[in-house]
Amino acid sequence: MKPAPFEYVRATQLGDALAALASDDDAKVIAGGQSLVPLMALRLARPALLVDVNDLPLDTVEVANNEVRLGSLVRHVRLERDAVVVRAAPLLAEAAALIGYPAIRNRGTLGGSVAHADPAAELPAALVALDGVVLAEGREGTRRISARDFFEGFLTTVLAPDELVVGVQVPVAAERHGASFREWAPRAGDFAVAGVAVVIELDAGGVCVSLGAAACGVGSTPVDLHEVLTDAGVLGASDVGDSLLRSTAQAAARTARGDDDREQLVGLLTAAALHDAFARARGGDASGTGVAA
Amino acid sequence: MIGARTLRREDPRLLTGRGSYLADHDVPGLCHIALWRSPVAHARIRSIDTAAAAALPGVVAVLTQADLDAAGARPMTHLLPIPGVQPLAWGVLAQEVVRFVGEPLVAVVAASRAIAEDAVDVLVVDYDELPPVVDVHAALEFGAPLLYPEWGTNEFLHLDYATDGLDDALARAPHVRTERFESHRIAALPLEGHGAQASFDPATGTLTVLASQQQPHQLRTVIAEVCSLSEGEVRVIAPDMGGGFGNKQHFTREECLVALLARITGRPVRWSQDRGEGLTASIHSRPQVHDATFGYDDDGRVLALSVRVVSDLGNPVLYFSGVGPSLVTVGALCGGYAIEHHGWSLSCVATTTCPVGGYRGFGQPQSHLTTERVMDLVAADLGIDPAEVRRRNLLPDAPRPFIAHGGARIDVGPLGPQLDQLLDSFQYDAWRERQRAMRDAGRYVGIGLSTLVQGTAPTQYGVAGRGGSYETAIVSVLPDGNVTVAVGSKSQGQSHETVLAQIAAEMLGTTVDRVVVRDGDTALLPNGMGTWGSRTAVMAGGAVRVAAGRVRDKMTAIAAHMGGAPTLEAVAAEAWWHAHRLPAGIEPGLSATVCYTPGRTIPIPDAAGHTSFDETFGSHMTAVAVEVCPATGDVSVLDALLVSDCGVVINPMVVEGQHQGGFAQGLGAVLYEEVRYSDDGQPQCTTLADYTIPTAIEVPRLRVVHRETHSGTEGGFRGVGEAAITAAPAALAGAVADALAPLGVTITSTRLHAHHLRALLRAAGVEPDPAAFAIA
């Protein structure tokens, strides 16, 4: 469990990082190292050159124009605890809190999780549910890529090998916003066998006017459940009674067809997340973290 | 002193990071080993090309078994002294054929482990794959591919036993039932992986081997044999150990390899097992399938129990291999119950998987699962409370020893009162009430019981043909009155520095802080048996007690001669510094060496055909209450209590720690851990992301209540280390079965992991309601 030999550079300028990435076909970015280093130790990843981006000024949280913009070096622990994130993007805070355990969250980064594209990871699913945007920087400039288009397959994205994720952008949570991320894992801190994120927004009359949802652990990428929940009648609903919970669960479960166990879990977790999201949107407590919006 | 909650004397060192483990022993010029291990389950090797590997900068040597042979290496053997066992000897490295993923074939010695792994990467090994043998029942089928064609079978050992009249008793029993119970494969996984380091001093001709090893003296013997050295030329030191759990009880190829490589290369060399090696190429445990047929009467008395045990050994290239635990399994099938007619057949089977061997509990969790499930099924069938069924079947309270089938001399205290104490302390009746109420509210709560009678301090003779039932101790009062204790049993974290000091201090009338306990070095003592089999309190504790008693008697004689009431320091000074004044016939000095044995075992059959492998027995009764979520399959432990009789309690805190730790491992085994193989013999658990052990979050507290029944061995100890790990799987299986019974699910294996329970629930037609789950 020792990595194969590799070269290492630590970039202090974005331009240097991009140049270094372009200099070697087998170059790889290292951010928190929480996914890459284990793969290297198992020699499943053998980058020739590691480009360390930790000195770039990308540990940033900004709110502007009704958007939250998060730099790619924001650590999971910051997502989990930062008062701005908790208020403006409670789903990301809740999702981050479900990642690994504290030692992992202290190092792992938002950009790393997104670029790594593990189908079981929470943050990619949360971004899809939020209809967020991934900001990618290449030598030709910045690309804004919808999270719904970003993930291509198991550990693969549309990112070019010499592009860097510099941040993500999600809409600021509205007043009657409710978010919930529910997952099942064998132990606290394990990768989820399945997880479901739901975000909704209610109008003043308590009717669901906007929703997003996605599952992790199910396919080779986050599974967008927006359409499934819309078709099930969540959009326009003013309450989630037992029958809506059941029919939505059943519809969502179908996305995991062929895997009885995940089918069961996705159904259960969808119902639970949906129920939580409604309760939180109504109660004014948008997150599970107990911080009022 | 005895019975005091003395704080662990090793803790300040171990808990502040000042322990000194194997990999803390860097020496100048140290080289590291990495191994080319088979990537396939079964293959015939055609050629090995080491040129590219040997040419890498930093590589010192690349060796195969042929090189080791040329250096005089001798083969390793299982040592099993059992008639009918297949002959088997193997090289330190494999040769010609590899028989499990992970079997070592080529060793690289290099300046660092990373370089050694780079070299392994560029080794070219050409092989023809042979058919894998993974499923233990398929392995026994006619025409199955054979691991060792010269045997003509994959069955490594077959044994049968039955009391006269077993078949009759089963035929006449009012009720007869047959069930299959399965214990799945797990790994012991000590926090510190295995490792060994060797250096050879040509000036003195001494080979010094550091090994994370539970039995340093016996490793010395094995290394001397394999390296063609005398025992006087080999010194084995076991430094601080981050756990062993039986995983470090076997003498491994790698330990012998470092010894050979140190001699061949002339350089100090270290092999430090990494987690991947630990999970795939070390030692696995437990895989057994039991087909139990049991007959019982209308009162729930079990009249006859017959069990066919099929035990998966993996590739049995391991000292005593999985046969050792399997023999313990069949010997313990009646547990603490008086079952008049009994029989078993044991089939130990070779498969192309990692060798199976010892893990804390050593065959007993498997037998205990079967015994306790039998009691529960009888209870359920007859509608009698499972505690009551146990009471009716427990060994009678007299006589002692109770002579079990086969001859085991069971010397436990009265079991009826212990069961009463369990039910009372656990508030069993109140729990049954609560269970009913919770069930009415749609919650699936179950209660599980385990009444464990467990042999401890066994002789190793039955599985190794050597290794007496004794332990060695040297107790010395130094000239300044401080005390040293040296023992042959090696601590892996079990508090020996504390409890053995308590025993010595009590005997010598001094305080624990004036006693230093040393272990893990063959230079300390001529021979020793090591730590395993819940033996240290009984055997090393007994030896320390006898030795300290001898020193005390001598001090008493010297003190009488001195007159007045001299202090311990004065007597010590007298004995060492003023020898000319000692009474006639008294040797100078204050030191005693003792090889203690209670002498109660019968390692080879006596005239009555009896064997009895254990010096004494403990009795441990456990109750657990669990709730199972029928939607997710999650099991939560609501309460767990163990009434422990390990004889005289040296330190209640240490006993509670042993039970808590064993419970954590037993719970982990059934709720979280499983070593899985694909059909082609590829291990599916190669990192701790796939092999999920419980963390502190998942481990509930176990309440412990003490009872003390003197064992009649020196000091009255009975041993404690393997009780809770044996009890937990059976008790939890019983509790989960009880919880899910209303849903039509039956539990017949140790696979109580949430995903397995979900599958069982689905198979039983249980469809969880998402709405109810959401609102809960």
Ligand SMILES: Cc1cc2nc3c(=O)[nH]c(=O)nc-3n(C[C@H](O)[C@H](O)[C@H](O)COP(=O)(O)OP(=O)(O)OC[C@H]3O[C@@H](n4cnc5c(N)ncnc54)[C@H](O)[C@@H]3O)c2cc1C
């Ligand atoms: C024990 C353990 C448990 C874990 N549990 C979970 C869990 O439950 N859920 C979960 O989601 N994750 C889990 N993780 C993974 C963790 O979240 C990682 O932090 C995350 O997946 C990757 O982030 P990182 O910053 O560590 O990336 P790194 O490991 O540094 O990099 C990962 C990959 O992304 C690339 N990369 C990194 N940053 C960028 C960038 N800015 N632009 C382009 N490419 C980039 C790297 O080249 C590499 O290919 C766990 C990890 C461990 C070790």
